[in-house]
Amino acid sequence: MSQLETIRTAADYLRARLPEAPEFALVLGSGLGGLADRIENPVYIPYGEVPGFPLSTAPGHAGQFVAGRLAGRAVLCMQGRFHYYEGHDMAAIALPVRVIKALGCRALILTNAAGGVNYDFSVGDFMLITDHINFMGANPLRGANEEEIGPRFCDMSRVYDADLQKTARTVATEKDLTLREGVYLGYMGPSYETPAEIRAFRTLGADAVGMSTVPEAIAASHCGLPVLALSLITNMAAGMTGKRLSGEEVIEIANRRGPVFQDLVEGIVAALA
Template sequence: MREVDQAVAFLRTRLPAAPELALVLGSGLGGLADQMEDTVIIPYREVPGFPLSTAPGHAGRFVAGRLGGKNVLCMQGRFHYYEGHDMAAIALPVRVFKALGCRALVLTNAAGGVNWDFNVGDFMLITDHINFMGANPLRGENDDTIGPRFCDMTHVYDPGLQQVALQAAAAQNLVLRKGVYLGYMGPSFETPAEIRAFRTLGADAVGMSTVPEAIAASHCGLPVLGLSLITNMAAGMAGKRLSGDEVIEIANARGVVFQQLVKGIVAAL
């Protein structure tokens, strides 16, 4: 795929070392890049074929360096379907990670709690997802050099990586809940009726990202670890209106703890 080849060729001229792991830093996790050593910053606008990130709180750049003893390439800010990007643009960075030789992808996000047992500030290990975005990044002509026309989705979120995450959380005395993430197109928040329906479908958390990236990773054979920070209880659950500012506020408040968890996971991978 021409877009992947061009981006990879450019990044190889800028990266300090071949990355072992790739991280997509969602809301509240952007500060993790500040803990990296020997960093090189590459704005998305400089990478051939890359769109710009317009989501609030997303820096819109790659940060490459050392974290937890590993060579890591971070996306400090991601692309969302609700921003107007097509699914191919959202899948592009994932395919670039694979082509650069990354052996695992850590996807993080801020999410709304759907499970009544969850609380604001909880961390959730994504064990599976439901694609409710109405689109799929694999739609269209398939590139057989990247992955099969019909890719298996049985173990999108790698069981081995999940065990590493659970052990890292236990070592930090953190409760890491497990659950199903439902991807919703956005940018409007869900209605209370939709949340009731999503709970019936088996969702534990809901958000507007992660699913397209996870599908693209499964397609190209890149193992995925998914982590959510529950920044609010979903519509109709807390008896109040939802606000994007509140999501960012909670993400920032719990961000330091979330960052330490991810750092511990990276060190153990």
């Protein structure tokens, strides 16, 4: 089956089960899936039921679509995502983004839990991603290109939409929340980075590091889907505090700061034009 056929088959399957056509899509990262609990009249569709979709195995990821209304807007949430470190190829990671575009969504909001690389950041901070560095050693656009999806050579100078960022800043100010801004570096994982790698990443201009988001943002840029991306800083990266890193800490901080983060994202959805 070609890429286009896979996308269309999955989109048709979802379209037949969604309560209405979604305006916006959200990808909820590690420990942040609780936002889906705020969706009114939710419809749940496990990824394993969608033709062509793999299963999500990451801790803290429910592995399902949740469709309904959030802040009065029709949304489609991914409660959990696919990661390169799980063994999925990049095409599998790009597929949900392309399906979201095929369903007619006007914008994609990506969220993640990330490690702070910038010494001015603190655990629990929120960061607006203004750009990224792809350090995963792979690209979701590698291989045969379908021109109906996007161009062979994809411009990456405006991956993160300026108007969506402006909305996020406004909502954060209205809610009296500090919204950091910076560059997110995508790292393959699943091992955490070494202190030497973090020093190198800081020299390269990274403010936060994580194991997701970048492939999705590339796929969205390729198919012309506007992107807003936000990180919750759940830990300071290796070597910055002398503490050992653990997935349990990431989930703990995400759960603790999750409700505030969810308020921010819900406010952004409500304010979208």
